[in-house]
Amino acid sequence: MGKMWTFENPPVEYLKETYQLTTDKAWFEKAQLAALRFSTYCSASFVSADGLVMTNHHCARESGTAVQKKDEDFSAHGFYATKLGDERKVPELFVDQLVRIEDITARVQDIEKQGADDYEKLTLRDQGLENIVKEYGEKPEWKGLEIQAVTLYSGGKFSLYGFRRYNDVRLVFMPELDLGFFGGDPDNFTYPRYNLDVSFFRVYDDAGKPLKTTHYFKFNPDGAKENEPVFVIGNPGTTGRLQTIEELEMERDYKLPYLIQVLENRKAVLEAYNEKAKSDSIANEVFSFENSVKSFSGQLKGMRDPYLMARKRAFENDFKTKVRNDAKLSAEYSIWDQISESVKVLRGAQHELMLFQTNPLFRGEMLTLAQQLVDYAAISKTNPQRAATLKEMLRAFTPKSMEIESGYLAAHLEEALSLLGPTDIYLRYALDEKSPDEAAEWMLSQSKLKDSTYVQKLIDGGETALEASEDPFIQLALIAQPRYMKSVFAARDAYMKLELLQGRLGRLIFDAYGTAIPPDATMSLRISDGVVKPVEYNGTKAPANTTYYGLYDRFLSHKGTYPWSLPEKWKNPPAELLREPVNFISTNDIVGGNSGSPLVNSKLEAVGLAFDGNMESLTGYFIFAPDTGNRTVSVHTGGIVAALKYIYKTKRLTEELLAR
Incomplete structure (x- = not known):
């Protein structure tokens, strides 16, 4: 069930038993206050007394490029503020520091019982x-x-978190994209790895001066030795480790295969389009899809692994035994049967829920618009508030690239064909003996939905105008809508029941195991312990850390082609740089959201910066299994200092990090 410990229940005794490490309130308080949440999507930390903040390059990329001036290109050349006055404020960027926590479980449960x-x-x-x-x-x-x-244990526990928000955040340093994203998608979720995925910002106080703080992680360029305990402090996003076997099997059999198919198909459409368009935003979207495909594929592979699922089943059986044999808990033993009933309902509704959802990623913009028009007509009298919001969206609709639209629609029809079969009325109308590609082209050529006047006519005419319309998208939406709504109503009741049952199950887990089992990740602050440890892979052994020698080997072996290319300033490195460590691995428990989390040693010194996991870590969504090779991949503090010193010549920043 992992090691994502909460700060309201710090693992004091566990750390003492496991690492002979004595911790106290002050230790955890410093760890908590030095850690930050970077906007809403990443983690970060203070690493100097003057408000210097460290996070990943991939977390900072969008924020950093938002402040580049005309004729500047941070992706190609990076950025460094040589003096304090050159640090650039990033509009709308903030970091949050967790300063107060209060348990409100009893109060929330009393409110819930009144329903x-x-x-x-x-x-x-x-x-x-x-x-x-x-x-x-x-x-x-x-x-x-x-x-x-904050919801913990799937609704079994509730906490209130109070954050001090800092809104004046300024860019100090970010490397070129070639370094911050070295290896690109091919190296993503792999190890050995060679990636300078780091950026620095600074928090300023209300007077416009660098924030003075006593809570920060002092930089230790020596890093951590093999088998030394290290701690990740950050905000892991989402895990599903408390789900039952039946819930996981539903994801394995329905959701994940479909989602992977959708993402792969949309990625192919965008790649084909971008061969001519050469758009950075499209390229970023392609990478996002590639990243998600790898991530979800790793989860699916794990859920199809009989050994890992057997381990999950063994835990569930142990948990059931504890509940059955406990006089106080045994009254809740039927909860597994109740969850099973809800899962059966959801299994029966999955195909329609997935295929007919009102989402342009899954169905294209035009078909989504048609579905929304049908939805608007159905609720215009019964739900005027929602109808008014939807009406504004419909009026504002502007179709984007018809080439992408055609590709997305054809992919949707292909996916529907694989799930529903060619005899389904939805496919019989859409295809009419055409291929999905031909049908998509035909529908787009016949549709009037690109005309805002025609859309307004359908809005004003309601159900009568829709039924009279010969637009192929409208007709297809009219076929899909009743089936979709039927599945939505069935699933809604099942999901509500399941959400309450999951909360009861979470309380049971807490009652049976106490704080020995941490709650699932919820993008809330956690501390995860582990050790620096090599890993076996491909019949050999990967070292605990890599060096810049390896980075240049990747560069030369791939003849400097992207994504293993390097900027000019990196092509003639000093010998002192080459032997320095760049990345390393540890057995810490992380998932998405932990990007930008500091790795600290037992003295709470920064020894690394988490930015990824290896392929084996992708099963971490539902099970934590470091014995199967699950590793956290981090940038080494020594590698960061070496790059700043030998390549970027950032004397001011380097001296601040080393507290000189």
Whole structure:
């Protein structure tokens, strides 16, 4: 179940037993206050007394390029502020520091109990959490903080987190894309790795001066030795380790295969389009799809591994035995049967839910627009508030590239064909003995939905105008809508029941195992322990750390072609750089969201910067299994200092990191 420990239940005894490490309140307080959440999507940390912040290049890329001036290209040349006045404020960027935590579980559970049915319980719970957040916002000790209600153990526990938000964040340093993204998608989720995935920012106070802080991770360029304990402090995004076997099997059999197919098909469409367009935004979207395909494929491979699933089943059986044999807990033993009933309902609704969802990624913009028009007509009288919002979206619709649209639509029809078969009425109408490619071209040539006047006519005419329309997208949407709504209503009740059951199951896990099992990741601050440790792969052994020698070997072996290309300033390195470490691996437990998390030693010194996991880590969504090779991949602090010293000549930044 992993090692994503919460700060409200720090693993004091566990760390003492496992590493002979004595920790106290001050140790965890420093770890908590030196760690940061970078905007809403990454992690970061303070690494100097003057508000210097370290995170990943891939977390900083968008923020950094947002402040480049005309004729500047940070992707090609990087950025370094040689003096304090050159540091550039990034609009709308913020970092959050967790300063207060309070358990509100009992209060939320009392509110939930007042509901007469599943829907009312969830509604009361959500409203109750909103009210508690508002209430605490008026308390003197919480006033001025960003307050968030955090769900733990799938709803078995609830905490209130108070963050101090810093809005004046300025770019200090970021390397070129060639270094920050060295190896690109081919090297993504692999190890050995050679990647300078680091950037630095600085937080300024309300007076416009660098923030003075006593809570930061002092930089240790020596890093950590093999088998030395290290700790990742960051915000892991999402895991599903507390799900039952049946829930995981549903993801394995339905959701993941379909999602992977969709992403691979859309990636192919964008790649074909971008051969001519040469758009950076499209290229970034392609990488995002590639990253997701690798990630979801790794999860799926793990769920198809009988050994890993047997381990999950063994835990579930042990858990059931504990509940059955405990006089207080045994009354909840039927929870597994109740979860099973909900999962069966959801399995039956999956195909329609996946295929007919109103999402342009899955169905293309035109078919999504048609579905929204049908939806608007159906709710215009029963739900005027939602209808008004939808109406504005419909009026604002502007189709993008018809080439991408045709590709997405053809891919959707191909996917529908594989799930529903050619005799399904949806496919009989859409294809009419055409191939998916031919059908997509024909539908686009016949449709009037690109005409805003025609769309407005359909909005005004309601159901009558839709039924009279001969537009192929409208006709296909009319076929899909009743089937989609039927599956939505069936799934809605099942999902609500399942959400409540998961909360009860989470409470059971906590009651049965206590804090020995941490909750699933929820993008909330966690501390994960591990050790620096080599890994076996491809019949050989990968070292605990790589060096810049290896980076140049990758560059030369691939003849300097992208994504193993290097900027000019890197092509004649000093000998001192080559032997320096660049990346290393450890057995820490991380997932997406941990990007930018510091790795610290037992003295709370920064020894690394987490940026990825290896292929074996992708099963970490549902099981933590370091014995099968799961490793965290990090940038070595020594490698960061070496690059700053020998290549970038960042005297001011280097001396600040080394506290000189």
